[in-house]
Amino acid sequence: MGWLAVGDAYEVALIEGRITARAASGRSAGRQLKSLPKALREHPEVDRLRRFAEWLDRHAAACVAQVDIWMVSSLPVPTGLLARVWPDEAWQTALRDLAVVGDDPDEVGFLRDATDSGELRVVNLDGETVRLSPRTVTLPHPVLLPELDDLREFAAELGVVQKVEQIHRATWRRPADLAERGEKATDVTEFAGGRYTSRFGLAARATSLGYRVSGGYATCRVRDAGRIAEAAVWIGEPYWDGEVTTGGLTWHDQDGRSLPLREVGPVAWSEGMRMAAALHAGRQVEEGNDA
Incomplete structure (x- = not known):
């Protein structure tokens, strides 16, 4: 998102979820300020930016909640849907590095990318990036994943960080007694x-x-x-x-x-x-x- 002019002296932008100001004129032009000047805090442009930031936070939380529902219920998700939402940073953050399963239930991979054509790129358990284009995929609940401990170890080696808790989600299995x-x-x-x-x-x-x-x-x-x-x-x-x-x-x-x-x-x-x-x-x- 670019910088927005606020009067003649300042510009503001949303950077990593925080409203940031910088000088727009004089010798310090272009220098970012450590805090938002008091004169800008009630400015209409700053207020609009603040409300936009709040909407982005709600949108990101909604994306995480929806992906969590898909994962907990192991619902089949159309591959085309993942491809359409992937360019959205909030959706991408929620989906990236989740373990996915396509047509073969024994082939598990970590989701890294989704193309416009509906193709998914995943890292399989051999450490290779492969392409999948099934009609639907599932984001399995970890209790359904085979060899979960090995999968967790491999995820640690890859440096996998999941926004939606899946691989390291606490699980309980029904006792044998x-x-x-x-x-x-x-x-x-x-x-x-x-x-x-x-x-x-x-x-x-x-x-x-x-x-x-x-x-x-x-x-x-x-x-x-x-x-x-x-x-x-x-x-x-x-x-x-x-x-x-x-x-x-x-x-x-x-x-x-x-x-x-x-x-x-x-x-x-x-x-x-x-x-x-x-x-x-x-x-x-x-x-x-x-x-």
Whole structure:
């Protein structure tokens, strides 16, 4: 974005999300200023630039949120769509270096570019840049990726940095002893009992992490293998202002039916456990000899 004239003495521009001014005349013409002069702070051109910067921030956040939805749900995304949005810096930042899978589910690569013709350029696990042009690709949830530990190690060697947490996303796999809990078992209590001084604090942590608070629960809705499942953790009655503790983790289908643990899919299980663990991590920890 170029420099905009603000009167005769200054020019302003948006540089790395920050409004920057520089002198437009005199011996210091072209020199950037360390801070925005007071005389410019309420100028209409600066105000328009400020509102544009706020819109860019909202747009970037929306791009990250959409890509996160595609990844968590492992939804097929048209390759042509990726090619159309790629020139947009916000979309490119959200998509770059995500692990993608095309027609062959065993061929995983890190996305590096998308051309106007709808062709994707990815770095495969041999370190080679290859071109893909499938009709759709998926951005798989990490719990579905084979040999995830090897993939993480390779990503570190490549210096991969993902805007949307995928490769290094915390994952949980369904334990092998589910049958021992009984066919009708519906709740997980590994992360129950996290104590908060107020229900408001627990609800605030849930919303700050991106989870929905509905009634007495923090919830996380996931599309897993084409089926909707909602994980829920009890966080206390909505208008209770005293101390609360996190409850057990349960899952429901889109019709509200409680799901037995054996019916919970791998992505829904992992995302539900991730939510429960994150809420438990914010608990009040006692200190001292009696802790």
